[in-house]
Amino acid sequence: MVRIGEWILKTACKEIKELHRKGFPSIKLAVNVSVKQFRDHKFLEMVNEVLIETELDPYYLELEITESIVQDIEESIVIINKLKALGIKIAIDDFGTGYSSLSVLNQLPIDNLKIDKSFIKESNENGEALVKTIIQMGRNLNFILVAEGVEYEEQVTFSKKNHCHIGQGYFFSEPLPIEELEKQLKEKHDFYR
Structure with a gap:
C-alpha cells in the first residue's frame, strides 16, 4: 500500500508539472493519502523527495487525509x-x-x-441542515470548503447559496486520463482567448 501510494503521488506530480510546462500553470493537484501511508516513518521524506524529483512547487500540492488520522492526534499534528x-x-x-470531534x-x-x-446527496431537511452547519462552521474556522459528490444542478445551486467554496463531482467531470484532461484544458483555454 505504501509503495502504491508513493507511485500514485509521483505519477500525479509528474503529470501536473508537465501540464504546467505546457502552459497551464495554475493547475493544482489533490492526492489522497491512506492512514498506513501517513503513519509510515518515511512518509515525510518520500513526499519531499517526490517534490524535488518532479520539480513541482509544493504550492500546487494538496494532500487529502481522512478523519481516522486523529486516532493519534499529537503525532498527526507534528506530521x-x-x-x-x-x-x-x-x-x-x-x-x-469518521472520528473527528x-x-x-x-x-x-x-x-x-x-x-x-x-x-x-441528502435531499431532506436534516441532510441540508447538516451541510449548512458544516459549511458555516468551516467558514468560521477559515477552511476552504469542498462539496464532494456533486452530481446535479440542484446540488450546485444549494452549495453556492450556502457559500461552499468548491464543488467536486461528476456534474463537473468524471475522472479523466491525463491526455483527455489536457485536451479539455486546451479547448477551454482557446474558448477564453
Whole structure:
C-alpha cells in the first residue's frame, strides 16, 4: 500500500508539472493519502523527495487525509505541521463520517474541509441542515470548503447559496486520463482567448 501510494503521488506530480510546462500553470493537484501511508516513518521524506524529483512547487500540492488520522492526534499534528512547512496544503477528506470531534478539528492545522458526498446527496431537511452547519462552521474556522459528490444542478445551486467554496463531482467531470484532461484544458483555454 505504501509503495502504491508513493507511485500514485509521483505519477500525479509528474503529470501536473508537465501540464504546467505546457502552459497551464495554475493547475493544482489533490492526492489522497491512506492512514498506513501517513503513519509510515518515511512518509515525510518520500513526499519531499517526490517534490524535488518532479520539480513541482509544493504550492500546487494538496494532500487529502481522512478523519481516522486523529486516532493519534499529537503525532498527526507534528506530521501535518512538517508538511505545511514544506508549503503543502492539507485537507480532511470525507468529513463527517469518521472520528473527528470539534475539539480535534480545532487542533488540526488543516487548510481544506471536504464535506462527504453522503451529506451532499441528502435531499431532506436534516441532510441540508447538516451541510449548512458544516459549511458555516468551516467558514468560521477559515477552511476552504469542498462539496464532494456533486452530481446535479440542484446540488450546485444549494452549495453556492450556502457559500461552499468548491464543488467536486461528476456534474463537473468524471475522472479523466491525463491526455483527455489536457485536451479539455486546451479547448477551454482557446474558448477564453
